[in-house]
Amino acid sequence: MAQEALLDAISNNLANSSTAGYKRVRADFQDLIYQNIRSPGTQNSATTASPTGYQLGSGVRIVSTTRSFGQGPLQTTNNPLDIAIEGNGFFVVQQPDGTPAYTRAGTFRADAQGRIVNAEGMPLDPPISIPADATGVTIGADGTVSATMAGQTTPTTLGQIQVAIFVNPAGLQTVGHNLLVATAASGDPQLGAPAADGRGSLLQGAIEHSNVEVAEEMVDLIAAQRAYEVNSKVIAAADEMLRAASRVRG
Numbered sequence: 001m002a003q004e005a006l007l008d009a010i011s012n013n014l015a016n017s018s019t020a021g022y023k024r025v026r027a028d029f030q031d032l033i034y035q036n037i038r039s040p041g042t043q044n045s046a047t048t049a050s051p052t053g054y055q056l057g058s059g060v061r062i063v064s065t066t067r068s069f070g071q072g073p074l075q076t077t078n079n080p081l082d083i084a085i086e087g088n089g090f091f092v093v094q095q096p097d098g099t100p101a102y103t104r105a106g107t108f109r110a111d112a113q114g115r116i117v118n119a120e121g122m123p124l125d126p127p128i129s130i131p132a133d134a135t136g137v138t139i140g141a142d143g144t145v146s147a148t149m150a151g152q153t154t155p156t157t158l159g160q161i162q163v164a165i166f167v168n169p170a171g172l173q174t175v176g177h178n179l180l181v182a183t184a185a186s187g188d189p190q191l192g193a194p195a196a197d198g199r200g201s202l203l204q205g206a207i208e209h210s211n212v213e214v215a216e217e218m219v220d221l222i223a224a225q226r227a228y229e230v231n232s233k234v235i236a237a238a239d240e241m242l243r244a245a246s247r248v249r250g
Contacts, residue, residue, distance in 0.1 A: 002060045003224050004228070006062070011221075014217050021072070022104075024068050028065070041053070066170055069170070084106050084202070084203045084208040088199055090165070093122040095122060103180065113129065114131060116128050129158065130147055131147060133149055134148065134149055134150075143162065144160050165197075171183050
């Protein structure tokens with residue numbers, strides 16, 4: 001079961017190797033309770049003690065899946081509303097129920113009202129709208145969004161994109177659609193301007209790809225497959241030994 005869980009994590013990483021802003025998941029394991037037949041240090045006689053003891057393990061279990069938030073490779077798209085975060089932080093979008101969600105996927109676009117929204121139509125929080133007569137949009141490294149209007153040469157500031165950071169980003173809960181939500185484990189979001197107070201800067205006209213290394217995942221896949229096969233053989237061997245022992249008793 002542990003190896004199957006590992007295969008699930010690896011397969012999900014491989015499936016999302018081309019997903020913008022996706023962060024790879026690692027399966028963490030823990031050994032199970034031991035049969036403590038003789039504890040280390042048990043007295044064997046008046047003058048000697050067991051240096052190691054006699055303990056038998058009872059297997060393994062998966063204890064958690066940890067998301068790695070390392071920087072993914074950046075790809076230039078020349079789309080003015082594609083934005084990548086270089087460093088720490090998450091974009092903040094407003095879900096249909098009004099609650100915030102967080103994402104590294106910077107594939108934004110404008111909706112019918114001119115609001116900057118993600119692929120699901122969720123607007124940035126706080127919202128920023130682009131006027132219909134804007135001829136160009138500029139997004140600075142500090143998140144300042146400016147637009148040049150028709151017949152004007154001086155850009156007009158439309159707003160500033162906020163970036164959220166967390167004390168424990170691994171504690172964020174994945175809800176699909178490239179979105180994460182805050183939990184008690186992640187702590188409250190610390191909102192602020194990009195490129196300040198530990199937040200990453202923004203890069204306009206680029207997107208961050210998944211940080212999944214396909215070659216590394218394939219190596220892990222082969223190792224998990226071999227471990228599964230070996231464990232299956234161990235179970236079969238143990239079963240055969242028990243059958244042989246029962247025949248001897250007969």
